[in-house]
Amino acid sequence: MTVVSFTGVDTTGTNGSGAIGATATANAAAGAPSASLTTTRANSVVFAWATILQPKWRGLREATRR
């Protein structure tokens, strides 16, 4: 697990939830996905990360479905 921290963020709300604005996710079975969001505050930072689904995980998931 990787932890990312930011300074200067909105720390209001429960456990600093005020720092989180718009979110979006997308996935692609093969190839590059694309995702979009619309910011809700000026000077926001949009952080993006991608997760590669390993072939063996896909095989396990498929096995589970069966």
Add this chain to the structure above:
Amino acid sequence: MGPAGSNAGFCDGTAITINDTAPTADAYNLSLVEVKPVATPPNITSLTPASGDWYVSYDYRYRIWNHARREHSNFRWNICDRDCLEQYEHCCHGSQCVALGAVPVVVSVPGAGTSNSATFTVVSPLTISALISPLPNANNWNNTNVTVSYACSGGVPPVQCRGIANSGD
């Protein structure tokens, strides 16, 4: 976790699209999160004009998130008057009324809070009133010549009173 990135400095309402790159054979999940900065209330830096009567078109400038903004608005600074003549004056009844004198002006920005208070001063509108001399009798008749004097008061530049005009009848 795969490749990650971030960008900053967008105004609110900006549409962001991230197109990732990946081998065509791999399955990907892509996630985006907006991380919001500290909410800084707006700060009014000017209010122009700073005074007026019943109707004012005014500009106000303020700063928010290190950006200077200018807004233009029309506002009815209605004057409370129980004896207001509806047919001839801009009368005000209810919570929208403001009295003569200082009125606080604030700017509220969703997500950022409320600004400092700037002061707008409501002054008396230009009023012309007629004075009759002598006054009529009990039957509301005058048996002598009547002098009608017009008195002017109030107003804001460029329309203000210059003096008193008299007319005889």
